[in-house]
Amino acid sequence: MASETAAKRQKSSKDVPYNLVYWPGIPGRGEHIRLALEEANAEYRDTAFTEGGMDEVLAFVNGEVPDDAINPPPCAPPILKHGDLTISQTPNILQYLGVRLGLVPSLEEDPDALYRVNALALTALDGLSNEPHDCHHPIATGLYYEDQKDESKRKSEDYVKNRLPKFMSYFERVLGSKASGEGPWLHAGVLTYADLVLFQCLDGLKFMFPKALSKLEREGKHTKVFALHKAVAERPNIKAYLESPRRQKYSGGIYRYYEELDIEP
Numbered sequence: 001m002a003s004e005t006a007a008k009r010q011k012s013s014k015d016v017p018y019n020l021v022y023w024p025g026i027p028g029r030g031e032h033i034r035l036a037l038e039e040a041n042a043e044y045r046d047t048a049f050t051e052g053g054m055d056e057v058l059a060f061v062n063g064e065v066p067d068d069a070i071n072p073p074p075c076a077p078p079i080l081k082h083g084d085l086t087i088s089q090t091p092n093i094l095q096y097l098g099v100r101l102g103l104v105p106s107l108e109e110d111p112d113a114l115y116r117v118n119a120l121a122l123t124a125l126d127g128l129s130n131e132p133h134d135c136h137h138p139i140a141t142g143l144y145y146e147d148q149k150d151e152s153k154r155k156s157e158d159y160v161k162n163r164l165p166k167f168m169s170y171f172e173r174v175l176g177s178k179a180s181g182e183g184p185w186l187h188a189g190v191l192t193y194a195d196l197v198l199f200q201c202l203d204g205l206k207f208m209f210p211k212a213l214s215k216l217e218r219e220g221k222h223t224k225v226f227a228l229h230k231a232v233a234e235r236p237n238i239k240a241y242l243e244s245p246r247r248q249k250y251s252g253g254i255y256r257y258y259e260e261l262d263i264e265p
């Protein structure tokens with residue numbers, strides 16, 4: 001009886017919209033969370049578009065909230081609040097949402113699939129999100145780009161020549177593997193949050209390094225990766241989202257355009 005009451009409380013505390021806490025004005029890592037919520041047509045609130053959104057982000061970053069007995073204070077956005085749960089770390093949030101929103105194979109069908117999908121998302125975030133960020137901030141995140149321009153150029157040259165093709169080839173291999181199943185998706189023939197992550201990474205890279213990306217596309221060695229980008233962009237909910245004002249423009253976040261870094265490998 002007590003556990004039944006606890007289960008009901010648990011259920012009712014989650015029977016509310018999702019809350020995304022992320023810096024207004026840049027897509028950034030928040031975009032991975034938005035794409036999952038948008039694909040699933042989930043109801044959510046986003047500090048990018050709510051009055052006082054920046055103050056809410058700062059309250060978390062400055063450690064003023066949450067001040068409760070269950071949630072450790074998060075270090076950095078994106079942060080997801082859902083009922084009495086507050087969590088951070090992009091792939092961690094995506095795991096939570098993936099299970100709830102049907103963006104991983106069901107746990108009853110395959111209890112291990114979540115970990116396979118998560119490895120793919122983590123790999124895309126390592127090589128196609130974190131490393132591109134370091135191309136414009138190779139010395140220190142706290143310094144301006146203008147204070148590390150020479151190092152940024154060196155880092156970007158190496159990235160587009162060596163690291164980018166390596167990760168593109170890895171994902172091409174995954175997409176050609178037996179474990180990817182039929183169709184354009186990375187795992188088991190079904191759309192998962194890892195596909196949405198790879199889409200967003202590729203989309204940002206097309207903005208940041210247009211010369212390198214069009215060369216890779218022309219060369220035709222990564223056709224499956226580019227086909228995945230197209231397949232995600234054409235999904236009805238994602239298409240509507242990309243055309244909506246909720247899809248913010250790339251600016252000063254992870255994927256930035258600097259002409260001097262737009263290197264043709």
Ligand SMILES: N[C@@H](CCC(=O)N[C@@H](CS)C(=O)NCC(=O)O)C(=O)O
Nearest residue numbers: 028029030076077078088089090091
């Ligand atoms: N590993 C974390 C990184 C979080 C992160 O670096 N967030 C950025 C915005 S995208 C931030 O606000 N960082 C503040 C800081 O590192 O001081 C994740 O994937 O969520």
